[in-house]
Amino acid sequence: MEAFIQCENLVKIYKVAELEVVALQGLDLAVQRGELLGIVGTSGSGKSTLLNILGGLDRPSAGHVVVNGRNLLKAPDAELDTYRRREVGFVWQQTARNLIPYLSAKDNVALPMTIAGMGWAEKRAWTQELLEAVGLWDHRQHKLAQLSGGQQQRVAIAVALANKPTLLLGDEPTGELDSTTAQEILALLREMNGRYNLTTLIVTHDPQIARAVDRVVTIRDGRTSSETVRRVSDVEAALTQNIEASASAPVYEEYVVVDNAGRLQIPPDLREAHGIGDRVTLEATEEGVLIRPVSGKNGRGEETAVTPDEKQSSQEPTEQIPWWRRWPR
Ligand SMILES: Nc1ncnc2c1ncn2[C@@H]1O[C@H](COP(=O)(O)OP(=O)(O)OP(=O)(O)O)[C@@H](O)[C@H]1O
Ligand SMILES: [Mg+2]
Numbered sequence: 001m002e003a004f005i006q007c008e009n010l011v012k013i014y015k016v017a018e019l020e021v022v023a024l025q026g027l028d029l030a031v032q033r034g035e036l037l038g039i040v041g042t043s044g045s046g047k048s049t050l051l052n053i054l055g056g057l058d059r060p061s062a063g064h065v066v067v068n069g070r071n072l073l074k075a076p077d078a079e080l081d082t083y084r085r086r087e088v089g090f091v092w093q094q095t096a097r098n099l100i101p102y103l104s105a106k107d108n109v110a111l112p113m114t115i116a117g118m119g120w121a122e123k124r125a126w127t128q129e130l131l132e133a134v135g136l137w138d139h140r141q142h143k144l145a146q147l148s149g150g151q152q153q154r155v156a157i158a159v160a161l162a163n164k165p166t167l168l169l170g171d172e173p174t175g176e177l178d179s180t181t182a183q184e185i186l187a188l189l190r191e192m193n194g195r196y197n198l199t200t201l202i203v204t205h206d207p208q209i210a211r212a213v214d215r216v217v218t219i220r221d222g223r224t225s226s227e228t229v230r231r232v233s234d235v236e237a238a239l240t241q242n243i244e245a246s247a248s249a250p251v252y253e254e255y256v257v258v259d260n261a262g263r264l265q266i267p268p269d270l271r272e273a274h275g276i277g278d279r280v281t282l283e284a285t286e287e288g289v290l291i292r293p294v295s296g297k298n299g300r301g302e303e304t305a306v307t308p309d310e311k312q313s314s315q316e317p318t319e320q321i322p323w324w325r326r327w328p329r
Helices: 047-054 077-087 105-115 120-133 149-161 179-195 234-240 243-248 268-273 308-314
Strands: 005-016 019-031 036-040 062-067 088-092 167-171 199-203 215-220 223-232 251-256 280-284 289-293
Touching: 005 047, 019 047, 019 062, 019 223, 036 047, 036 179, 047 062, 047 167, 047 199, 077 088, 088 149, 105 120, 105 149, 120 149, 120 179, 149 179, 167 179, 179 199
Parallel strands: 036 199, 036 215, 088 167, 167 199
Antiparallel strands: 005 019, 005 062, 215 223, 223 251, 280 289
């Protein structure tokens, strides 16, 4: 069965005057129905571009993108419009993009339902359910200025769910919040993801994101480069190991993504540390494939290759976080 979101070799080129900016350059990504995915990456790496394409706000230049069985590259404009209105909920970083300031929280949540032509009784019940779900039913008459930043994002989440979407996209929804409030909003997104079986993608710069989601994908230069997966659920870990330690330290593994053509990205810090230029040799060893820098014209490599394990053991201080476990645990 195909994944809920399937991107293959996705390319997005923006043309500005005579210049072309390649925002996505052959991105591959598969997301299962109901998955809660974090997306991280440096500024300009293509995160918003990807979200805009998945939400039907923008079209890719080439490649393959299917969401819930719908081909977003080939869908006619009218179909893309309907898709965006009915199947996608957005939560943006800026409140002004999520909410209408002169309406109350309740009216903000009800507005998309009115536009969609939802019946009066259903609208009333669904507005109440959503405002209760985000913990703001008591604040339903408050306007934007009478709510804190975190509360505004709670309303924004309710608004995003008003049209009963299957896909929820958050572009830095916690970007303007302090870290405690940000964790609360991430927890709420997780709760909504489970309660309404939403496939949820959250773009963030929050280093704590791995704690809040099932999987974190890193985008580098318009391609998925690595991903971090929670290896054992806290509950499972608690049953088999020290309960206190496992509750505070879930186990994460970071993988480097290999695309359909067999390409992988070696992170810049590793390239630097191992003197890897633009050429390497690959050697099959008993443990796996050893990537060895090449010295000379195109490589900057030294003669001796160092495997990550050897490198780790020879480094001081030993506290240093290994490259494959950079995410907070
Ligand atoms: N509408 C546009 N027109 C031209 N270039 C664009 C447009 N939108 C994005 N870009 C360019 O595409 C690249 C990717 O931008 P994008 O906004 O997707 O990055 P991002 O990962 O979301 O960054 P940030 O973390 O700063 O939000 C950047 O080089 C950006 O300048
Ligand atoms: Mg962005």
